[in-house]
Amino acid sequence: xxxxxxxxxxxxxxxxxxxxxxxxxxxxxxxxxxxxxxxxxxxxxxxxxxxxxxxxxxxxxxxxxxxxxxxxxxxxxxxxxxxxxxxxxxxxxxxxxxxxxxxxxxxxxxxxxxxxxxxxxxxxxxxxxxxxxxxxxxxxxxxxxxx
Numbered sequence: 001x002x003x004x005x006x007x008x009x010x011x012x013x014x015x016x017x018x019x020x021x022x023x024x025x026x027x028x029x030x031x032x033x034x035x036x037x038x039x040x041x042x043x044x045x046x047x048x049x050x051x052x053x054x055x056x057x058x059x060x061x062x063x064x065x066x067x068x069x070x071x072x073x074x075x076x077x078x079x080x081x082x083x084x085x086x087x088x089x090x091x092x093x094x095x096x097x098x099x100x101x102x103x104x105x106x107x108x109x110x111x112x113x114x115x116x117x118x119x120x121x122x123x124x125x126x127x128x129x130x131x132x133x134x135x136x137x138x139x140x141x142x143x144x145x146x147x
Contacts, residue, residue, distance in 0.1 A: 024114045037062075037070050039107050042079060042096060046104035050095040052085075079103055 034042070037060070044059060045051060053071070057064045071094060074080040079100035085091035096104060119127065 020118065024111065024118055034103070034107075035070075038074060041067070041070055042074060042100055043104045043107055045080065045094060046096045046101050046108075050093055053092045053094060056094065074100065 040060060041056060044056070053064055053067060057067045060067060071080060071082065075082055077099075078097055081095050081097055083093045083095075085093060122130070
C-alpha cells in the first residue's frame with residue numbers, strides 16, 4: 001500500500017513542480033536575451049564542467065543535431081568553447097568561456113531571485129517544513145544513485 005501511495009505522490013509532485021517551474025521560467029525569462037534552451041545548456045555546463053555533446057543532449061532531453069544549433073549560437077557569442085576529442089574524433093567536448101560563466105552566474109542569480117519571489121508568501125513554518133522535506137528527499141534519492 002505504501003508503494004502505491006508513493007507512486008501517487010510522485011505523480012502529484014511532478015504536476016505541481018511542472019506548474020511551479022512554468023511560473024519561475026515565465027518570470028525569469030521576461031527580459032532574457034537567450035532562449036530557455038541556451039540558458040539551460042549554459043548553466044548546466046557552468047555547474048557541471050566540460051562535457052561531451054552526447055551527454056549534454058541526454059541531460060537536456062534533445063537530439064544532438066538540435067543541440068548543435070544551440071551551441072553554434074553560444075559559440076558565435078563567445079560563451080562556449082568546442083573541442084574535438086583527439087582520442088576519438090567522433091566526440092566533441094564543450095565548456096563555458098569566462099564570458100559564458102558570467103552569463104550563467106547572472107542567470108543563476110535571476111533564478112534564485114525568482115524562486116524567492118515565488119515562495120515569498122510562505123509562512124516561516126511552511127518554509128522550514130518544505131526545506132526539511134526536500135532535504136530528506138535529496139538524501140534518500142542521493143543514496144539511491146550510489147546503489
